[in-house]
Amino acid sequence: MKFGGTSVADGECIQRVADILESHRAEGVELAVVVSACSGITDQLVSVAREVVNSRDNAAIESFIHAMRTRHMKTLEQVAPDYIPEVTAVFDDRLCQLRNILNAVFTLKELTPRSQDYIMTFGERFSAPLLSAALRQRGVPSVALDGVEAGIITTSNHGDARALPASENHIKSRVVPMLSETVPVVMGFMGATEEGFITTLGRSGSDYSAAVIGSGIDADEIWIWTDVDGVMTSDPRIIRDARVLSDVSYLEAMELSYFGAKVLHPRSVEPAMQKDILVRVKNTFNPGHPGTSILRKEHREKRVVKAISFIEKVALINITGAQMIGRPGVAKAIFSALAEREVNVMMISQGSSEANISLIIDEAHLEEAMDGLSPLAREGVVREVTYDRDVVAAAVVGAGMAGTPGTGGRIFTALGKAGINAMMISQGSSEVNVSFVVKGGDGKRALQVLHDEFRLSEDCDD
Numbered sequence: 110m111k112f113g114g115t116s117v118a119d120g121e122c123i124q125r126v127a128d129i130l131e132s133h134r135a136e137g138v139e140l141a142v143v144v145s146a147c148s149g150i151t152d153q154l155v156s157v158a159r160e161v162v163n164s165r166d167n168a169a170i171e172s173f174i175h176a177m178r179t180r181h182m183k184t185l186e187q188v189a190p191d192y193i194p195e196v197t198a199v200f201d202d203r204l205c206q207l208r209n210i211l212n213a214v215f216t217l218k219e220l221t222p223r224s225q226d227y228i229m230t231f232g233e234r235f236s237a238p239l240l241s242a243a244l245r246q247r248g249v250p251s252v253a254l255d256g257v258e259a260g261i262i263t264t265s266n267h268g269d270a271r272a273l274p275a276s277e278n279h280i281k282s283r284v285v286p287m288l289s290e291t292v293p294v295v296m297g298f299m300g301a302t303e304e305g306f307i308t309t310l311g312r313s314g315s316d317y318s319a320a321v322i323g324s325g326i327d328a329d330e331i332w333i334w335t336d337v338d339g340v341m342t343s344d345p346r347i348i349r350d351a352r353v354l355s356d357v358s359y360l361e362a363m364e365l366s367y368f369g370a371k372v373l374h375p376r377s378v379e380p381a382m383q384k385d386i387l388v389r390v391k392n393t394f395n396p397g398h399p400g401t402s403i404l405r406k407e408h409r410e411k412r413v414v415k416a417i418s419f420i421e422k423v424a425l426i427n428i429t430g431a432q433m434i435g436r437p438g439v440a441k442a443i444f445s446a447l448a449e450r451e452v453n454v455m456m457i458s459q460g461s462s463e464a465n466i467s468l469i470i471d472e473a474h475l476e477e478a479m480d481g482l483s484p485l486a487r488e489g490v491v492r493e494v495t496y497d498r499d500v501v502a503a504a505v506v507g508a509g510m511a512g513t514p515g516t517g518g519r520i521f522t523a524l525g526k527a528g529i530n531a532m533m534i535s536q537g538s539s540e541v542n543v544s545f546v547v548k549g550g551d552g553k554r555a556l557q558v559l560h561d562e563f564r565l566s567e568d569c570d571d
């Protein structure tokens with residue numbers, strides 16, 4: 110069971126989580142827990158590190174350390190009064206480590222990806238001991254483990270590391286033997302390279318930690334507890350009438366999260382899918398709701414489109430040039446230039462008549478991408494490379510789209526009627542998704558138009 114940041118925001122929330130865990134444990138379920146930082150803490154860690162590296166004095170460090178201590182001590186007093194001395198010692202030790210690394214960043218005026226990752230893990234270094242103590246306060250045996258102690262070994266790409274296959278055996282030998290005796294509470298979001306450097310798994314990476322741990326222990330089920338009732342037909346913060354889906358397939362969940370459905374980290378489905386482990390998404394604040402089941406074969410709804418997701422921080426790159434026609438090396442040159450700079454391409458579409466390739470990438474990688482592609486234009490491999498930052502990529506997702514003709518027509522007719530121009534269109538070969546790009550200002554409206562067109566707010570299961 111994984112609990113996200115809002116689920117462990119404060120003392121009251123942690124009590125609610127402890128209630129849930131205690132009741133499942135009382136039913137005889139063996140549990141491993143993964144926890145995120147208390148809400149807002151990871152963002153604060155990122156911003157203090159950035160502030161400190163640029164500032165003339167280090168006053169921000171002491172005030173931040175003080176705020177961290179105050180917030181977590183307040184929660185500790187609420188949830189585990191009998192464990193105050195023990196957990197305070199753990200906190201003070203970690204605050205000392207955090208102060209040291211922030212001072213090092215300040216002194217060197219250098220925030221490397223490695224030190225940034227180490228700093229970002231400090232939220233989970235506080236939330237896990239808190240939840241673990243809250244369980245012990247209720248008489249449930251528990252131990253807090255960091256991601257490395259739990260066995261997560263990762264690649265070395267800081268800020269977006271992946272678990273290596275070797276993690277599986279480590280997790281099996283470290284976590285499994287504990288389960289009959291105690292409830293391990295593992296710090297999500299973090300791991301370490303084989304050399305021992307601390308890494309993070311990408312923002313919102315605790316979902317991925319949970320999937321890796323769940324797969325490593327051969328869990329019967331992986332439950333992601335969050336602040337909404339389940340995976341919904343669209344982001345409820347934007348589409349007011351979004352509805353909870355009772356089940357979605359692994360592929361649908363992957364497509365939705367890849368295209369921005371924040372409820373799951375994009376890599377969190379794969380480890381479960383490899384072992385056919387059921388993933389459930391449930392609401393910590395409404396535990397009676399059945400939530401969403403994510404499984405191999407979803408129950409086929411009558412409709413073909415199930416959900417729509419979107420990502421805002423992307424850029425559209427257009428590569429034009431007649432030279433491209435009939436020259437197989439051109440695509441290779443483009444994708445090698447991007448791969449060398451570790452730019453991940455999220456969507457591709459190629460039009461043969463205009464010898465045009467369009468790509469969607471994370472906006473944060475635009476500079477590297479242009480550095481890699483501009484020389485191709487100078488060398489005459491392509492004619493021109495242009496970009497547009499102000500775009501939104503959206504994905505219309507549903508397993509029923511495979512083999513159902515006309516869905517694309519419906520999508521683009523509905524957008525056309527609303528006066529929304531699709532700047533780029535792409536369909537994955539899995540046929541679970543049709544994705545498209547629109548101008549930034551049209552994004553939310555496009556989402557609502559399609560949500561209405563496919564009547565996603567209406568339940569048609571029965």
Ligand code: ADP
Pocket residue numbers: 112113114115116145313334335336337339340341342343344345346365369370371372373416418
């Ligand atoms: P946690 O802290 O529990 O990991 P997140 O904030 O990362 O929670 O993810 C949950 C949020 O994801 C929800 O509050 C909701 O606003 C957002 N969200 C975006 N798209 C969807 C979707 N399709 N279904 C459910 N929630 C979504």
Ligand code: ASP
Pocket residue numbers: 113114145146151152232297298311312313314315316
């Ligand atoms: N605390 C991390 C973040 O804010 C990981 C997570 O919440 O899943 O990104």
Ligand code: MG
Pocket residue numbers: 113313316371372373374
């Ligand atoms: Mg999350």
